[in-house]
Amino acid sequence: MTSTPTTPAMPSKGTLYLVPAPLDFGCDTQSPLDQSLPTATLQVASQITHWICENAKSTRAYLKRIDALHPLKQPIQSQQIEELPREVHKKGDHGAEGHAVFDARSLLSPALAGHDMGLVSEAGMPAVADPGSSVVRAAHDCGLRVVPLVGPVSLLLALAASGLNGQGFAFTGYLPQDPAQRAARIRELENLALKQGQTQLFIETPYRNAALWQALVQTLQPNTRLALASGLTLPQARTASRLVRQWRQQPEVPDNRTPTVFAIGR
């Protein structure tokens, strides 16, 4: 009997893991990773050697923190770390016409060659209020398995802590910076919240927290509820939820350094 010719084994495709990061990015203090990340998430992350990220420097810093708890499979300097293109950082992953801003499939070639990959942003869940969804979409299109790992998501922690309706809500990103446009947008969101009972969540660059708070307290109706959550998962974490008229009586302005999520509702 002659041996049958063997075909070279096709490598099976890798998995794309969505790896959450702690929320202390850019903050003065850091909390231990086991404060906000399950052991399983850290263990999976420690075994990944190919990354797609928002920022390579902060990814390396995060890997260093993981390594201290769960030794990395490969040293940081030999890991492959690719940044998402600049254009998706602010403009998002999806073109106005529904077309992708860039073809993310090229970033996924290690996964197509059989390596597990990690998608990570600077804080929280990648692709949620952060870039990365074009990569996830491309992964599905390439037939890769996509596995989201559990970790902190400031939007949902803030929603739970708001006392506002969690059975219907929307996240709208950033409000306009122009004061008149911002006030108009605040009234529009308040209208959705009051008429439909849909809690409205939004965020601001920390150095504009105080200005946004001021605009909200001035613009919203007295009986609208305004909640905010700052520094979630950190020692200085603070959640508050009051009617606008109560905020006016007890003004407590959020600081301009700590990431804050705002929510309004009825």
Added chain:
Amino acid sequence: MTSTPTTPAMPSKGTLYLVPAPLDFGCDTQSPLDQSLPTATLQVASQITHWICENAKSTRAYLKRIDALHPLKQPIQSQQIEELPREVHKKGDHGAEGHAVFDARSLLSPALAGHDMGLVSEAGMPAVADPGSSVVRAAHDCGLRVVPLVGPVSLLLALAASGLNGQGFAFTGYLPQDPAQRAARIRELENLALKQGQTQLFIETPYRNAALWQALVQTLQPNTRLALASGLTLPQARTASRLVRQWRQQPEVPDNRTPTVFAIGR
């Protein structure tokens, strides 16, 4: 010198912790708690002795699982476990007119007397797609500190894994059961998703998963993207994201036992 008269020490108020629960509630298999809960969450939960919950029986089962990893401060049978009133389970915590369905302050008396309390639902984050927000609101009104702990939130894991816009999204709960009303609602949500780029997330009781999938694939436009995530954090976890025309070519119906999150977008 005479000693100054001492006033009896007022107990300082307790904290209300929002304690997430694993997503395997009602599933055939359970995954280890460290799969989806950070050590810090489990440690804090193990020290709580007063609970407000969706269901006392499942809370006790959860406490038993915690106890196996982080011994409870008090045995389960001596813990105080209060259920939320039946009326908020389905109807939500907020009356149509913006009034509370019930006065949740009475549930918080242990916290006012100085005990830390835990709010917990059967799966995922309390007060998010689940009852509990009236308790959170009452806690803020009573001046209690409210601390959300990190854990799994199926909605946000599903959103991250959808490849859809995560910079603007809405959660709308359950769709109507009547086929004509459901189709109309699906078209309404699709319109929001396509026009505004706002990803629309919704859920269904597991035994209606297949019927909802069928209705979505029949009703949505061919180029709308439909994503779903089933059994998140479990071994049988599955995420998929395809254009409706691709789903029509490759029908893969979700099973009728596993909790599933649906998302549509462009």
